[in-house]
Amino acid sequence: xxxxxxxxxxxxxxxxxxxxxxxxxxxxxxxxxxxxxxxxxxxxxxxxxxxxxxxxxxxxxxxxxxxxxxxxxxxxxxxxxxxxxxxxxxxxxxxxxxxxxxxxxxxxxxxxxxxxxxxxxxxxxxxxxxxxxxxxxxxxxxxxxxxxxxxxxxxxxxxxxxxxxxxxxxxxxxxxxxxxxxxxxxxxxxxxxxxxxxxxxxxxxxxxxxxxxxxxxxxxxxxxxxxxxxxxxxxxxxxxxxxxxxxxxxxxxxxxxxxxxxxxxxxxxxxxxxxxxxxxxxxxxxxxxxxxxxxxxxxxxxxxxxxxxxxxxxxxxxxxxxxxxxxxxxxxxxxxxxxxxxxxxxxxxxxxxxxxxxxxxxxxxxxxxxxxxxxxxxxxxxxxxxxxxxxxxxxxxxxxxxxxxxxxxxxxxxxxxxxxxxxxxxxxxxxxxxxxxxxxxxxxxxxxxxxxxxxxxxxxxxxxxxxxxxxxxxxxxxxxxxxxxxxxxxxxxxxxxxxxxxxxxxxxxxxxxxxxxxxxxxxxxxxxxxxxxxxxxxxxxxxxxxxxxxxxxxxxxxxxxxxxxxxxxxxxxxxxxxxxxxxxxxxxxxxxxxxxxxxxxxxxxxxxxxxxxxxxxxxxxxxxxxxxxxxxxxxxxxxxxxxxxxxxxxxxxxxxxxxxxxxxxxxxxxxxxxxxxxxxxxxxxxxxxxxxxxxxxxxxxxxxxxxxxxxxxxxxxxxxxxxxxxxxxxxxxxxxxxxxxxxxxxxxxxxxxxxxxxxxxxxxxxxxxxxxxxxxxxxxxxxxxxxxxxxx
Amino acid sequence: xxxxxxxxxxxxxxxxxxxxxxxxxxxxxxxxxxxxxxxxxxxxxxxxxxxxxxxxxxxxxxxxxxxxxxxxxxxxxxxxxxxxxxxxxxxxxxxxxxxxxxxxxxxxxxxxxxxxxxxxxxxxxxxxxxxxxxxxxxxxxxxxxxxxxxxxxxxxxxxx
Numbered sequence: 001x002x003x004x005x006x007x008x009x010x011x012x013x014x015x016x017x018x019x020x021x022x023x024x025x026x027x028x029x030x031x032x033x034x035x036x037x038x039x040x041x042x043x044x045x046x047x048x049x050x051x052x053x054x055x056x057x058x059x060x061x062x063x064x065x066x067x068x069x070x071x072x073x074x075x076x077x078x079x080x081x082x083x084x085x086x087x088x089x090x091x092x093x094x095x096x097x098x099x100x101x102x103x104x105x106x107x108x109x110x111x112x113x114x115x116x117x118x119x120x121x122x123x124x125x126x127x128x129x130x131x132x133x134x135x136x137x138x139x140x141x142x143x144x145x146x147x148x149x150x151x152x153x154x155x156x157x158x159x160x161x162x163x164x165x166x167x168x169x170x171x172x173x174x175x176x177x178x179x180x181x182x183x184x185x186x187x188x189x190x191x192x193x194x195x196x197x198x199x200x201x202x203x204x205x206x207x208x209x210x211x212x213x214x215x216x217x218x219x220x221x222x223x224x225x226x227x228x229x230x231x232x233x234x235x236x237x238x239x240x241x242x243x244x245x246x247x248x249x250x251x252x253x254x255x256x257x258x259x260x261x262x263x264x265x266x267x268x269x270x271x272x273x274x275x276x277x278x279x280x281x282x283x284x285x286x287x288x289x290x291x292x293x294x295x296x297x298x299x300x301x302x303x304x305x306x307x308x309x310x311x312x313x314x315x316x317x318x319x320x321x322x323x324x325x326x327x328x329x330x331x332x333x334x335x336x337x338x339x340x341x342x343x344x345x346x347x348x349x350x351x352x353x354x355x356x357x358x359x360x361x362x363x364x365x366x367x368x369x370x371x372x373x374x375x376x377x378x379x380x381x382x383x384x385x386x387x388x389x390x391x392x393x394x395x396x397x398x399x400x401x402x403x404x405x406x407x408x409x410x411x412x413x414x415x416x417x418x419x420x421x422x423x424x425x426x427x428x429x430x431x432x433x434x435x436x437x438x439x440x441x442x443x444x445x446x447x448x449x450x451x452x453x454x455x456x457x458x459x460x461x462x463x464x465x466x467x468x469x470x471x472x473x474x475x476x477x478x479x480x481x482x483x484x485x486x487x488x489x490x491x492x493x494x495x496x497x498x499x500x501x502x503x504x505x506x507x508x509x510x511x512x513x514x515x516x517x518x519x520x521x522x523x524x525x526x527x528x529x530x531x532x533x534x535x536x537x538x539x540x541x542x543x544x545x546x547x548x549x550x551x552x553x554x555x556x557x558x559x560x561x562x563x564x565x566x567x568x569x570x571x572x573x574x575x576x577x578x579x580x581x582x583x584x585x586x587x588x589x590x591x592x593x594x595x596x597x598x599x600x601x602x603x604x605x606x607x608x609x610x611x612x613x614x615x616x617x618x619x620x621x622x623x624x625x626x627x628x629x630x631x632x633x634x635x636x637x638x639x640x641x642x643x644x645x646x647x648x649x650x651x652x653x654x655x656x657x658x659x660x661x662x663x664x665x666x667x668x669x670x671x672x673x674x675x676x677x678x679x680x681x682x683x684x685x686x687x688x689x690x691x692x693x694x695x696x697x698x699x700x701x702x703x704x705x706x707x708x709x710x711x712x713x714x715x716x717x718x719x720x721x722x723x724x725x726x727x728x729x730x731x732x733x734x735x736x737x738x739x740x741x742x743x744x745x746x747x748x749x750x751x752x753x754x755x756x757x758x759x760x761x762x763x764x765x766x767x768x769x770x771x772x773x774x775x776x777x778x779x780x781x782x783x784x785x786x787x788x789x790x791x792x
Numbered sequence: 793x794x795x796x797x798x799x800x801x802x803x804x805x806x807x808x809x810x811x812x813x814x815x816x817x818x819x820x821x822x823x824x825x826x827x828x829x830x831x832x833x834x835x836x837x838x839x840x841x842x843x844x845x846x847x848x849x850x851x852x853x854x855x856x857x858x859x860x861x862x863x864x865x866x867x868x869x870x871x872x873x874x875x876x877x878x879x880x881x882x883x884x885x886x887x888x889x890x891x892x893x894x895x896x897x898x899x900x901x902x903x904x905x906x907x908x909x910x911x912x913x914x915x916x917x918x919x920x921x922x923x924x925x926x927x928x929x930x931x932x933x934x935x936x937x938x939x940x941x942x943x944x945x946x947x948x949x950x951x952x
Contacts, residue, residue: 025887033886
């Protein structure tokens with residue numbers, strides 16, 4: 001591991017051991033290990049009622065009538081509401097999506113409850129409130145909905161064909177948007193190219209599949225006429241804003257809290273119709289309500305990421321340098337927009353980033369289909385872009401007779417180019433500037449770890465034994481730390497404890513611990529004296545967890561706020577003790593003299609002094625209290641990078657692929673906690689392995705979901721995990737004072753590309769090309785059979 | 793509350809539970825015994841998140857009716873630690889960074905404890921196979937396996 005110089009928290013004489021940068025134990029662990037975690041379904045309130053939704057069994061249908069008469073008479077039922085019943089309680093019947101874009105041709109926001117038409121299987125039609133979930137589900141089954149089934153469209157390319165059935169009755173076509181990326185003279189590059197390689201790619205991605213589904217508890221507070229909401233969401237601020245708008249309430253009338261979150265992985269960053277409906281009905285009934293998503297609902301209605309169809313070509317110089325890339329991408333976004341165009345945007349923007357690509361054009365068409373809305377899943381379009389880019393490079397290497405690592409080395413952005421401005425814009429218009437890193441060195445590290453140089457001999461020896469092993473590689477760049485900011489307030493309480501609150505939201509990655517480590521070194525370095533409050537919406541400005549951003553943006557604000565509070569602590573203590581502030585330090589909950597003196601004050605004494613005394617000047621400070629709120633604004637993204645080298649063994653008789661070893665070299669800037677970084681990588685790697693070989697959310701031609709249990713939809717288990725060797729390099733970014741970049745999505749991004757490359761290598765005598773993900777044993781076997789000329 | 797009243801013996805304590813026949817053990821532990829450390833992940837018996845120990849065997853509490861557990865000795869994650877002293881497996885999970893969101897963790901703990909109490913001579917390979925019965929979306933599993941082996945060292949599996 002490289003020990004790059006670290007910016008950030010300064011060394012202080014006399015302080016305890018530094019916490020920043022070390023694999024310290026997590027603050028989160030003990031409660032979670034002893035059954036004392038508090039997840040949303042653990043929230044219990046007096047008089048709590050349960051909610052279940054009536055959901056459409058059809059992918060597309062007109063709703064002729066909804067009859068709740070029988071259902072309302074069922075045991076335990078308190079209320080049943082349809083769209084018409086809910087409408088008077090809301091300022092809008094639809095959940096307006098985040099991320100507006102001028103490229104969007106049709107406004108297709110999700111209804112809170114469907115009124116006249118359902119556009120995907122699982123869309124909610126009515127809400128049932130009953131004493132227990134059993135009773136609510138019984139009553140939901142008894143709600144009689146008269147549907148008139150309509151033709152459905154179940155895949156993106158079909159949706160865009162002339163004469164395709166309409167996904168929504170009111171729309172003239174299913175083309176949601178077209179947009180493009182282009183720079184350089186791409187057609188001229190192709191006209192002059194020494195080599196051109198072409199391929200079509202079919203890339204699927206499935207669901208988030210946090211082990212905890214979504215859920216919401218909403219409780220009216222009649223004393224203060226407020227609403228308290230607990231939701232299993234990655235973005236409590238967005239939920240609060242949507243609730244205030246849609247319920248016609250003020251910012252201070254609704255509080256949203258996030259209990260322990262049982263995983264996020266993207267789908268929980270979206271505000272959902274169920275959260276709006278449950279809260280509105282709780283306010284209407286004056287009763288606390290709970291809705292917990294069950295696993296089947298997660299499969300049906302939690303957002304997923306979705307199929308991308310790419311038709312691409314790459315032009316190359318005679319020496320293997322890339323001259324240009326052009327092509328088209330069709331993206332299937334499902335029935336509604338919940339997060340604008342940001343997944344296909346990210347795919348198009350990220351495609352070329354690790355490499356020097358002089359010209360580029362990508363035409364993107366976004367299709368509506370009768371499927372659950374698609375929004376980011378961990379990786380957010382970047383794994384697909386990486387797959388396309390890396391596979392094109394493998395095709396080019398074969399065409400030119402170059403080693404796959406060599407062709408990459410000739411094209412990678414080099415350390416001396418950093419910071420490297422790309423002729424591309426982030427979705428907000430900011431330039432894309434790769435900030436730091438040594439991409440060729442990262443590739444070399446992964447190759448060395450994997451034994452790339454000596455692999456040909458191992459492969460030949462295995463082939464002698466009748467085994468087909470292969471090695472494949474993929475580089476990636478991950479855009480992290482999406483701005484503009486996250487708010488962090490640090491306060492030393494009158495009890496002398498350090499309290500940190502922020503809208504940044506835990507998703508399970510250990511954010512409490514990371515925030516503690518960032519703050520602690522400035523304020524006594526005692527984890528036991530620090531309380532971290534995440535997902536806090538008392539402060540009105542904030543975002544939450546997505547885009548591998550929180551350690552970057554909330555970390556930067558936490559560092560700044562902790563430094564400001566430290567300054568105040570030392571100023572007040574210096575005033576009280578009659579010494580210079582620089583002669584003091586904070587150790588645990590004490591402010592101590594460092595220059596030989598042995599006087600001290602407790603943080604509690606300093607905090608009490610800092611609040612002031614009526615009629616007296618403040619003690620050594622201009623503003624009262626030991627508190628600071630910071631919102632460090634960072635517009636540019638910090639780019640992490642890495643390289644994965646996967647080794648596979650392919651069973652030619654069955655098409656079965658086993659990933660046997662993985663070398664993963666990466667650079668996410670300065671690491672706050674290396675063990676947690678490794679945890680992020682390992683989890684991402686497991687998901688990426690699933691994307692490469694297993695996870696397929698299948699729908700039939702009528703838009704019916706076919707994989708709605710874990711017996712049908714395969715998550716990776718421990719049995720599929722290869723031996724993984726991770727190597728870390730730390731190239732600090734200049735974009736924040738800590739030098740940190742995000743890492744939450746890195747693991748997933750190169751996996752499908754590296755595994756596909758390895759399968760090709762294992763079957764190189766047959767010329768098999770894996771151009772899809774996931775690739776099933778049946779598909780591998782079919783490719784082998786086709787390559788063998790149909791012989792068994 | 794409708795249904796019959798019966799006793800559940802959990803972590804050495806008896807709970808009088810009044811529940812309909814169709815209530816699962818997992819729901820009863822959470823709602824009627826107030827033991828919310830047991831989590832429900834899929835309610836279809838696949839993910840293993842809801843694993844508890846019933847009469848010495850790890851079982852999926854979403855697949856067992858509460859009434860079926862009447863008279864049995866049930867152990868849940870709340871019963872693992874002795875006061876403030878963590879069970880060695882809990883400590884091993886901390887040391888190995890074997891949890892992230894922690895939602896699946898109680899199921900893994902009860903699976904490992906139950907399986908190894910049932911078969912203390914289990915080999916490393918057999919333990920690896922046991923671990924593949926539960927799902928975790930955060931950790932990529934390697935740290936969980938490491939924690940299990942740290943708490944329950946296994947003789948190396950003899951080579952063939």
